[in-house]
Each structure stands twice: as C-alpha cells, then as structure tokens.
Amino acid sequence: MKFARDTWLIFQRQIQLLLRNPVWVFVGVFQPVMYLLLFAPLLKPALNAPTQAAAYKIFVPGLLVLLAIFGGLFQGFGLIAELRAGVIERSRVTPISRLALLLGRSLRDVVSLIVQAVIITLLALLFDLRVFIGDLLLAYLMLALIALMTSAVSYGVALKVKSEDALAPLMNTVAQPVLLLSGILLPLTFAPGWLQGIADWNPFSWAVDGTRALFAGDLGSDKVWQGLTITAVLAALGVFWAARQFARSVR
Amino acid sequence: MIETRGLRKSFRSRAGRETKTVDAVRGVNLQVAEGEIFGFLGPNGAGKTTTLRMLATLIEPDGGEATIAGADLRKDPAEVRRRIGYVPQGGSTWDESTAREELVLHARMYGIGKADAQQRAVRALEAFQLTEYADRKCKTYSGGQRRRVEIALGIIHEPKIVFLDEPTTGLDPQSRAHMWDEIRRLRSDGMTVFITTHYLDEADALCDRIAIMDNGEVVAEGTPAELKREISGDVVLVGLDLAATPQAAQALDGESYVNKLETADEGGLRLYVDEGATAIPQVLRRLDHAGLELRSIELHRPSLDDVFLTKTGRSLRES
Ligand SMILES: Nc1ncnc2c1ncn2[C@@H]1O[C@H](COP(=O)(O)OP(=O)(O)OP(=O)(O)O)[C@@H](O)[C@H]1O
Ligand SMILES: [Mg+2]
Numbered sequence: 001m002k003f004a005r006d007t008w009l010i011f012q013r014q015i016q017l018l019l020r021n022p023v024w025v026f027v028g029v030f031q032p033v034m035y036l037l038l039f040a041p042l043l044k045p046a047l048n049a050p051t052q053a054a055a056y057k058i059f060v061p062g063l064l065v066l067l068a069i070f071g072g073l074f075q076g077f078g079l080i081a082e083l084r085a086g087v088i089e090r091s092r093v094t095p096i097s098r099l100a101l102l103l104g105r106s107l108r109d110v111v112s113l114i115v116q117a118v119i120i121t122l123l124a125l126l127f128d129l130r131v132f133i134g135d136l137l138l139a140y141l142m143l144a145l146i147a148l149m150t151s152a153v154s155y156g157v158a159l160k161v162k163s164e165d166a167l168a169p170l171m172n173t174v175a176q177p178v179l180l181l182s183g184i185l186l187p188l189t190f191a192p193g194w195l196q197g198i199a200d201w202n203p204f205s206w207a208v209d210g211t212r213a214l215f216a217g218d219l220g221s222d223k224v225w226q227g228l229t230i231t232a233v234l235a236a237l238g239v240f241w242a243a244r245q246f247a248r249s250v251r
Numbered sequence: 252m253i254e255t256r257g258l259r260k261s262f263r264s265r266a267g268r269e270t271k272t273v274d275a276v277r278g279v280n281l282q283v284a285e286g287e288i289f290g291f292l293g294p295n296g297a298g299k300t301t302t303l304r305m306l307a308t309l310i311e312p313d314g315g316e317a318t319i320a321g322a323d324l325r326k327d328p329a330e331v332r333r334r335i336g337y338v339p340q341g342g343s344t345w346d347e348s349t350a351r352e353e354l355v356l357h358a359r360m361y362g363i364g365k366a367d368a369q370q371r372a373v374r375a376l377e378a379f380q381l382t383e384y385a386d387r388k389c390k391t392y393s394g395g396q397r398r399r400v401e402i403a404l405g406i407i408h409e410p411k412i413v414f415l416d417e418p419t420t421g422l423d424p425q426s427r428a429h430m431w432d433e434i435r436r437l438r439s440d441g442m443t444v445f446i447t448t449h450y451l452d453e454a455d456a457l458c459d460r461i462a463i464m465d466n467g468e469v470v471a472e473g474t475p476a477e478l479k480r481e482i483s484g485d486v487v488l489v490g491l492d493l494a495a496t497p498q499a500a501q502a503l504d505g506e507s508y509v510n511k512l513e514t515a516d517e518g519g520l521r522l523y524v525d526e527g528a529t530a531i532p533q534v535l536r537r538l539d540h541a542g543l544e545l546r547s548i549e550l551h552r553p554s555l556d557d558v559f560l561t562k563t564g565r566s567l568r569e570s
Pocket of ligand 2: 299416
C-alpha cells in the first residue's frame with residue numbers, strides 16, 4: 001500500500017515535469033512521425049515485401065522496439081541532473097520506498113513510450129497496416145517491459161557512474177551491437193549462420209521476433225511467449241538491481 | 252538527542268592507477284542535547300559533511316554506533332529517517348519546480364496526506380517569507396531565497412532534529428542574520444538543530460554548543476564561552492611609554508587578578524586575566540595610584556580561532 005502510494009507520488013511528479021517541457025513533448029511526438037514518413041517510401045522495395053502493408057508489418061514492430069530500447073537507455077542523463085541538483089539525496093533521507101524512487105521514474109518512461117507507440121500505430125493504420133487489438137495490446141506489453149528494463153538499467157548505471165561523460169559512451173557501446181544484432185531494422189533471415197548464432201544470445205532479438213509475430217497475427221507462435229518471458233525476467237532483474245543502487249548510492 | 256560512539260568512515264578514491272584511502276571521519280563521539288543548536292566547526296575537508304551524511308542515513312558508517320532521537324542508526328535507519336530532517340550543503344531543489352510544489356512533494360514523501368501537505372506548505376512559505384515567490388520556478392530564486400526553500404523542506408514534517416549543512420554559506424550578511432533568526436526560531440519551536448559551519452562568528456553567536464572538527468576528529472567540544480575560557484582567558488593590553496613600563500610592571504605584578512604578565516619590547520604590558528571587564532577598572536586604579544600615565548588600554552578576548560589554533564597548531568582563517 002505504502003509502496004503503491006510512493007510510486008504513484010514519484011510518477012505523478014515526473015509526468016508533471018515532463019509535460020511542462022514543451023520541447024520534450026514536441027520531440028517525443030514528431031520523432032516517430034518522421035521515422036514513419038521518411039522510411040515509408042523505402043520500405044516495400046527494401047524489404048522485398050509483396051505489399052506496402054506487409055512491409056509495415058515487419059518494419060513497424062522493429063521501429064517500436066528500437067524506440068523502447070533507446071527511449072529507456074538514455075533516461076539516465078535526466079537522473080544525473082537530478083543527482084547533481086541534490087534531489088535524489090533529498091529523497092533518500094525521507095522514508096520513501098527506494099523501489100518507488102526507481103519505479104516512479106521508469107513508469108513515466110514506459111508511459112511516454114506507449115504514447116509514442118500509439119501515435120505510430122495510428123499513423124501506420126493510414127498506410128494500411130492492420131493488426132488485431134488483442135495482439136497489439138500484447139505487443140505493447142512487450143514494449144513496456146523492454147522500456148522498463150532499459151530505463152531501470154540506465155538509472156542504475158547513472159547512479160553508479162554519476163557523470164554524463166561516463167554514461168554517454170557506455171550506453172552507446174552497449175546499444176550499438178545490441179541494436180545491430182537484433183534484426184530490429186531488417187530481419188536476420190538472410191544473415192550467415194554465425195551472425196544468427198550471436199543474435200540468439202541477444203534478448204532484444206527475441207523481443208523483436210515476438211513483437212513481429214504479434215503484428216503478423218501469429219499469436220500461437222512460440223516466439224510470442226518466449227519473447228515475453230525473456231523480457232519480463234530481464235525487466236524484473238533490471239528493476240531489482242537498479243532499486244538497490246537507489247538504496248546504497250553514495251553522493 | 253544524538254549520541255555517537257566511534258563513528259568512522261573512509262573513502263577509497265582512484266587517481267590514475269593508484270587507489271588512495273581517505274579517512275574522512277576517524278572515530279567521532281558526540282553528545283547533542285534536546286533543544287540546542289549544536290555547531291560543527293571545521294575547515295574544508297574536516298569531515299563535517301561526511302559525519303552528517305552518516306547521521307542522516309545516506310551513507311553507512313564503516314564503524315561505530317549512533318542513537319538519533321531514540322532510534323538506532325544501524326539497526327533502524329528507517330525510523331531515524333522519520334525523525335530527522337536534513338538539508339544538504341549543495342542544494343536540493345529542482346530548477347523547474349516551484350517552491351510550493353517542492354514543499355508539498357517533500358511532505359508527501361514522508362507519508363503525509365495531500366491536504367495536510369498543502370497546508371503545511373502554506374505555513375512553511377509564510378514562516379520563511381516565501382509566499383510572494385511560492386509559485387515561481389526555483390531557478391528564478393536568488394541564492395538566499397533558494398536556501399530558505401531548502402531549509403523549509405528540511406523541516407516540513409516537523410522532525411525532532413534537523414541537520415543543516417552550511418546553511419549560511421554564500422549568503423550576504425543581512426540574509427545570514429535572517430537565517431540565524433530563523434534557526435533560533437526552530438530551536439524555540441522545540442527542535443534540536445545540528446549545523447555545520449566554517450564561520451567562527453556563526454559558531455560563536457548562534458550555537459549553544461560546538462564541536463571543533465579537524466582532519467576527521469573532534470578536537471574540542473563545549474559551549475563557545477567554555478572553550479575560550481579553557482585556553483587562555485582574556486588579555487588586557489596596556490599601552491605605556493617605554494620609560495614607564497618597568498614601573499607599571501612592578502605595580503601590577505602580584506595583583507591577584509593578573510595570571511601572567513608580559514612586557515612588550517616597544518613598551519606596554521600584556522596582562523593575562525580571567526575576566527577582562529572587571530580587571531580593567533582595577534588596572535586603571537592601580538596605575539593611577541602609582542602616578543603612572545597610560546596611553547591606551549585594550550581588551551582582547553580570545554576567539555574560537557585561538558581555540559582552534561591551540562588545539563591544532565593552525566589557524567582556521569589560514570586553512
Ligand atoms: N564520496 C567521496 N569519495 C571520496 N572522498 C570523499 C567522498 N566524500 C568525501 N570525501 C573526502 O572526505 C574528506 C571529508 O570531506 P567532507 O565533505 O566530510 O568535508 P567537510 O568538512 O564537509 O568540508 P567542507 O567544509 O568543504 O564542506 C575530504 O577529504 C573529502 O575529499
Ligand atoms: Mg561539507
């Protein structure tokens with residue numbers, strides 16, 4: 001009960017500050033729109049898809065997972081600013097739950113991601129993308145879990161390194177290979193065997209496959225539950241680890 | 252209210268390939284009584300902030316124990332948090348929030364309900380003369396206004412003890428005087444106030460009791476008056492012509508109130524006495540009686556800097 005209340009308190013505050021910043025709202029909405037509009041003409045030939053709608057079924061889930069990963073991974077920068085302002089220290093002297101300090105922030109990231117995802121989905125509908133609502137909701141759940149994990153990890157790392165100068169290269173180094181090897185923008189179907197072997201060890205690759213299966217309306221596919229399970233376990237681990245950093249962080 | 256026994260903390264820091272250990276706090280024993288303003292005086296790097304952060308449950312001590320407002324620091328940090336307020340040295344407000352929002356949020360982080368938190372915020376804004384700026388973003392405040400918000404945050408939940416880390420650093424003399432009044436008001440509300448400072452006059456004028464810290468250790472503890480008395484008492488400087496000096500020395504030597512007498516090379520005397528204010532009239536009478544003319548008379552009271560000097564061999568003003 002106290003935990004839920006504490007989380008809600010932090011979440012509310014973070015959302016309020018987010019909405020107060022018009023630049024963020026602008027970027028958050030228009031960035032995904034740009035992706036769709038600029039990529040749209042390239043899709044069908046590039047993916048060798050029979051129709052525009054088929055191309056979107058492959059591209060849109062990848063784009064959403066990409067946004068979830070990046071949206072989460074770079075949240076740590078905001079936390080470093082809060083750390084520097086003394087806001088985190090001020091929170092840590094109160095009896096508020098440490099897990100709530102993390103989760104309130106991560107949930108804001110999840111919510112803003114889902115808003116982006118909804119905008120993209122609606123736009124894609126205009127380009128003839130069709131997907132069942134139930135499948136779509138499960139796909140959103142997958143995205144939420146990814147964003148929860150990446151933002152929690154980003155916060156945890158931020159609390160550990162405590163400086164933007166260290167966080168930026170670290171996050172980039174992690175993000176690049178993970179991204180390239182997940183088949184997010186293009187499926188790895190035609191990749192050589194060794195590359196696919198590596199991709200099997202990349203959790204995001206499983207997440208993308210699962211999301212694509214959902215967009216394809218293939219609810220029964222093993223990829224769906226595999227992707228959901230892997231992301232759920234990793235999100236739980238990430239949250240657990242990051243909350244511990246909130247509990248013990250020094251300066 | 253606060254009792255610490257052998258509180259220790261060292262940090263390991265890496266400079267290039269070497270790891271160095273800094274013993275920031277090396278065994279601090281303190282006793283702070285209820286309802287007093289307790290001052291922690293020491294130069295930069297003495298370990299004041301580190302001690303405070305340990306007492307505020309922000310970092311775990313390497314060794315030692317502490318009881319704070321009846322709660323054990325190690326066994327029950329959650330209870331300690333509920334009973335204390337803490338205002339960090341480097342600020343604690345968010346640029347994009349207003350003072351009112353910060354106050355309400357902070358009260359709610361202590362589990363206080365929304366309506367109650369809003370009322371407390373109104374009262375705190377009034378008490379710290381912030382009502383006028385209450386709904387402006389914190390980034391627009393002056394340093395003094397912002398410091399007042401931060402202190403209001405630290406006491407919004409009416410803790411038994413509040414820790415203020417350098418509450419007046421960076422304030423102009425007038426704002427400092429205001430801040431002192433506000434801190435005294437906290438005491439009259441029944442709060443125990445624990446402040447750190449490196450201003451001698453602040454420790455002297457504001458604090459009921461002080462501990463002088465240097466290099467991770469408490470080197471002296473007591474009321475400012477006690478500490479000063481302990482080292483030397485007052486000094487009376489008697490200005491005399493060189494010719495008159497030996498005679499005056501003879502006249503005053505052996506007077507009961509003079510603890511020690513020194514002759515200055517260029518003429519004049521230094522008299523070490525317990526209580527300068529009562530010694531001066533007696534000196535005047537004695538010299539008058541001996542028919543000696545004196546040029547000037549000056550009372551020098553020992554400062555906390557003299558205390559620091561005798562305890563550490565350095566002056567606080569220099570370090
Ligand atoms: N997180 C840390 N890592 C490494 N060293 C630290 C850390 N925090 C403090 N120190 C070191 O511990 C010592 C005591 O620092 P502390 O901040 O307690 O001093 P202070 O008395 O508050 O000084 P000031 O008056 O400058 O605020 C210093 O030498 C400082 O460099
Ligand atoms: Mg300090």
